[in-house]
Amino acid sequence: MVTQSLVALLAALAVMGVTAAVSRRVDRVAVVDVAWGSVFVAIALVLAVVWPDPHSWLLAVLVTFWGGRLAWHIAKRSKGHGEDPRYEAMLGGPGWHAGAAKVLLRVFLTQAVVAWVISFPLHVAAAYDVRWWPVVWIGVAVFAIGVFFEVVGDAQLSAYRSRPRDQRPPVLDTGLWAWTRHPNYFGDACVWWGLWVAGALSLGWVPGLATIFAPVAMTYFIRNVTGAKLLEKTMSQRPGWDEYAARVPLFFPRPPRG
Incomplete structure (x- = not known):
């Protein structure tokens, strides 16, 4: 299971890394909310591809449906809006202006790790029958x-x-x-x-x-x-x-x- 968890962690970090780059480009930290569901989709799909079996693919389909719908819904709801006040309060300033290191650590790395921890049932499902x-x-x-x-x-x-x-x-x-x-x-x-x-x-x-x-x-x-x-x-x-x-x-x- 250790290998499955490491692969899942890499998938989560990759998605949040790309999201951080997009966030910096548009100067809006709240785009991380759109990526939240996508992190789980990436983890489930990578596990199913690397360790394919009917169980892992069933879970991947379920997670993809849930995470894809959530990402689409949040993207649609937040279109045209500015920075989320929650992140300004969390960072003590307006988004990336609060400091790149602080944003990366408190928002993107934290959410990658949290998603990885919550997805542990998917890790064990890929490791055992x-x-x-x-x-x-x-x-x-x-x-x-x-x-x-x-x-x-x-x-x-x-x-x-x-x-x-x-x-x-x-x-x-x-x-x-x-x-x-x-x-x-x-x-x-x-x-x-x-x-x-x-x-x-x-x-x-x-x-x-x-x-x-x-x-x-x-x-x-x-x-x-x-x-x-x-x-x-x-x-x-x-x-x-x-x-x-x-x-x-x-x-x-x-x-x-x-």
């Missing part, structure tokens, strides 16, 4: 639930934003957004729990438990650090938010309440 194929399909089902929440949640949010401001409520509280305040982030967590089940747990208890840190870390970060909690700092300023937050859970869905 499947023990329980039914578990693979359970993982695929969990992955599909996650993709459903992401795709439908993003579509409902886009439809909401396309309406004139004076013709839409201040807070989106219908569809999946009546079940959870962050269906897209919940879906993202399900995607990686599904990939862990299909990729690592299907190999046996030892590979599964040895890599459970990957979906746990992803869930923690998108819920508490870079995702839901961070977004709520600005969303909570909207009229009607307190009432919405009181009846709709932050992350894990539940049926709507009156």
Whole structure:
């Protein structure tokens, strides 16, 4: 498995290296968000090409669908926008003007390493044979639930934003957004729990438990650090938010309440 992990690390560094060059050229650090999904696609495809078997290729197809859609969605959403205030706050200045070393270390290298760590279920899947194929399909089902929440949640949010401001409520509280305040982030967590089940747990208890840190870390970060909690700092300023937050859970869905 050591060799598979080293190859995955090289793939992650290569994608983020190219992204850093593009970012420097356009003077916008936030382009790294577009590359986030692409890093996982590169890791999965490289592992499947170097260590080809039906299991690795199945995981590569799943990751490519998820990562490709995510990259396209973020690129479309961020088109025409300037630097993301999150990165200005993180770097203490406007993008690359804060210093190339700081940007490379705090943004691009950090995200490459984080993606590499989260992709560990893919590393072990390339190194070992499947023990329980039914578990693979359970993982695929969990992955599909996650993709459903992401795709439908993003579509409902886009439809909401396309309406004139004076013709839409201040807070989106219908569809999946009546079940959870962050269906897209919940879906993202399900995607990686599904990939862990299909990729690592299907190999046996030892590979599964040895890599459970990957979906746990992803869930923690998108819920508490870079995702839901961070977004709520600005969303909570909207009229009607307190009432919405009181009846709709932050992350894990539940049926709507009156």
